[in-house]
Amino acid sequence: MSSTRLVPLLGATVRRQRHLRELSQRELAELTGVSQAAVARIESGDRAPSILVLERLLAAMDVQLAVGVEPLDAHLDARIAELAARPLAERIDELGLDRALDRLADFPQVITGGTAALLQGAPVPVDALEIAVRWHDSERFTRWLEAAYGQRWNARWGEFGGVRLEPEQQGEHVWSTRYGEIRATMCDELPETIEVRHAGRGYRVVPLAQLELTDPRAGDLLRRYRARQLASGR
Template sequence: MTESRLAREIARTLRHERELAGLTQAALAARCGLSQAGIARIERGDRLPGLTTAERLLTALGRQLRIEVEALDSHLDAALDEMAGTVLAERVEDLRLDRIIEALGGLPYVLTGGMAALLQGAPLPVDAVEIAVRRRDSPQFNTFLDRSHAQRWNARWQEWGGIHPGPEEPGEHRWRTRYGELRARMCEELPEPVEIRLGDRTYPVEPLVEVEVTDRRTAELLGRYRRRLTAAGAAPGGSAG
């Protein structure tokens, strides 16, 4: 297997998306005009595909390629160390979680992603409130977005605004509102939450075991956090264990 971190990332992503689509390697090969053996090599991490090949594979799965950059591993470690030294209530206040929840009114929601992990004891770097919302509640969600003067993230132009803010539109479900940044996962039914109490408020939160299935980025950070605990000789117990 190649030692390329990027090859491992592509391998994991391609396998995950193919399995979500319910396709075998042979079926995907037939869709995109590649060989089953070639796809198997990519999914094992033995081969790093070119951009054209990666786009063909993802297009066949109804997905598109997006290029992002992130902090180096050492910077991620520093961010985890910094977060571990902060008070949870202060971080929740900085993210304006309560203001956003109050502004949502009676909209049914469950906290997800990094926000859910944070409330369950994992000191992860989180820069936005993340929620799950049912698709059938989109009209009510739209009312909140209008009332909060929300600007949706335009991934094409890498800026806020310029596109319809409604959650029924395709693209990233990410908004800048008057209360703070909000990201949403639209779903048919809300995940079954656990109740997390902080101060005088109780939050409906997606369990960590589910977060690690639905949010790949948070799952990677959780894995990194636990490995660091283990390397430091601490048992990764508590809610984040």
């Protein structure tokens, strides 16, 4: 694994452990004698922590780093294999998809990204509901986010909150809400969709072929899944 990939992975690990213990970055900094700015840069992947600093951060949260090696991207291949072995209905329920969609009726939107791939049967990792929203509806989207106690991802600090909710404001289009995380692609017009049905419910989703062409993140995962299928002779 190259250092360019290891640094954000280490940062994500520190952030995840901090969130589990309900610590702020300032509180973690005070526990370890590291500045809050340094904690923020480490968590966002902008700074490679020294082994000493990393051990201090983790020890303050009663955990320690375990070191191992694996083939490149083996963790991702293993995750895809694990998802492929699970029922699709179980994966949909785990995401809490219906709960969020039932409350997104205030403005038009369609399902895209990894969520659309999931609903079409692809065993790709999904950690947020991904939707496409028109810029024309951005004000209604913002009002919905306010009602849903939304907090926008703050890339500078590596956590949710501290930046304006509005999608027109500069920053990543990722929000934490009371219904789970939402990732939005803002567009002039909604993309063409197809309908897929699960458990008697219809979902409007961007087709897989279109995702591969227009969504780099989902496209990479879909191509990786297809390559695994070809390699196994399926």
